[in-house]
Amino acid sequence: MNKIVIAIDGYSACGKSTTAREVASVLGYTYIDSGAMYRAVTLYFHEHHVSLTNEKDVVGAIENIGIDFRVNKEAGRCDTYLNGMNVEKEIREMYISENVSQVSRIRAVREAMVNQQRKLGRKKGVVMDGRDIGTVVFPDAELKIFMLADIYVRSVRRQNELYERNQLVDLQEIRENLEKRDRIDTSREIGPLKQADDAVVLNTTFMTLEEQVDEVVNLALSKIVGKKEVSLGT
Numbered sequence: 677m678n679k680i681v682i683a684i685d686g687y688s689a690c691g692k693s694t695t696a697r698e699v700a701s702v703l704g705y706t707y708i709d710s711g712a713m714y715r716a717v718t719l720y721f722h723e724h725h726v727s728l729t730n731e732k733d734v735v736g737a738i739e740n741i742g743i744d745f746r747v748n749k750e751a752g753r754c755d756t757y758l759n760g761m762n763v764e765k766e767i768r769e770m771y772i773s774e775n776v777s778q779v780s781r782i783r784a785v786r787e788a789m790v791n792q793q794r795k796l797g798r799k800k801g802v803v804m805d806g807r808d809i810g811t812v813v814f815p816d817a818e819l820k821i822f823m824l825a826d827i828y829v830r831s832v833r834r835q836n837e838l839y840e841r842n843q844l845v846d847l848q849e850i851r852e853n854l855e856k857r858d859r860i861d862t863s864r865e866i867g868p869l870k871q872a873d874d875a876v877v878l879n880t881t882f883m884t885l886e887e888q889v890d891e892v893v894n895l896a897l898s899k900i901v902g903k904k905e906v907s908l909g910t
């Protein structure tokens with residue numbers, strides 16, 4: 677069967693990652709969480725006291741960063757590894773969320789991550805979620821989704837997600853963090869969060885996870901079948 681690239685972009689905590697993971701599992705595709713990569717870089721910069729305004733420091737640090745994803749059978753997901761260490765729990769902490777948008781707006785960081793993301797998606801059969809996947813990383817992706825949802829709903833969803841990871845965080849603190857990141861992510865110069873012209877918009881405010889997954893899987897199947905017809909006719 678023909679394999680396609682599915683790019684899912686959108687605002688923080690609209691259900692991108694959960695939907696992308698499920699869609700990948702239904703289609704037998706690889707799921708790549710590009711946000712986890714920016715979070716891992718943020719953790720490295722924090723641990724090594726890298727000054728975000730010192731370009732030489734930033735470039736030097738990036739050369740020492742290796743990020744990969746490994747299957748965690750017990751948790752039924754892939755965990756993020758930074759230089760061989762499992763950092764999946766650490767990168768979801770609030771102090772990382774507080775700083776990640778300042779790190780992800782740096783040109784050298786974006787260039788390194790986009791290169792790596794393109795390599796990971798080279799063979800197709802991937803679902804990647806992020807902010808610039810359909811616009812910068814894979815502008816030729818066969819299916820692009822742009823997700824949005826009401827800010828209150830997003831805050832509650834993120835609070836529940838953190839609670840499941842044993843983190844109790846105040847709803848207002850979460851809301852402020854989401855709003856702040858949206859602001860920085862949409863206004864940055866390189867690879868800003870924005871809807872690709874050919875993206876399908878999915879407002880998930882009143883949707884269940886199951887409905888979101890069904891919607892994306894159906895769109896993907898029509899692209900896969902469409903692609904097959906084209907190649908059969910030639």
Ligand code: CDP
Nearest residue numbers: 688689710711714776777780806807808857
């Ligand atoms: O899961 P959540 O919506 O909180 O965010 P994430 O996907 O883990 O991404 C964390 C941060 O990484 C975002 O707020 C962006 O600053 C950055 N990011 C990015 O710049 N480009 C991407 N393709 C993915 C994430």
